[in-house]
Amino acid sequence: MILQIQPNFPCENCIKCGKRPHVEQHKEKWTVACPDKNCKNQVKSTIADFTTWNRLNKKATTITVDKKSEKLKQTA
Structure with a gap:
């Protein structure tokens, strides 16, 4: 049986x-x-697991770093 998910x-x-x-x-x-x-x-479970679906299908966010404020230590 296939069920549609409500738009809201x-x-x-x-x-x-x-x-x-x-x-x-x-x-x-x-x-x-x-x-x-x-x-x-797809995500299979004993419940309709929307939490896992949302985690796996979320687009990656890009993080931008200001190079002027970034300080790196040189080691070794």
Whole structure:
């Protein structure tokens, strides 16, 4: 059984293709999966694990460092 996730529920889109995931139930396992089967991006658990899905599909943030304020020590 495939269930669509409500639009107001906080859930990251697939990091590979950008589509919104859906939830599937297979016996006692729940899967949060990308609707595009070519991605094969999914999280399986005994519960619908949106926390793991969001952690794995969050885009990396870039950290910029001001080179003037950065001081490095030379060792050895």
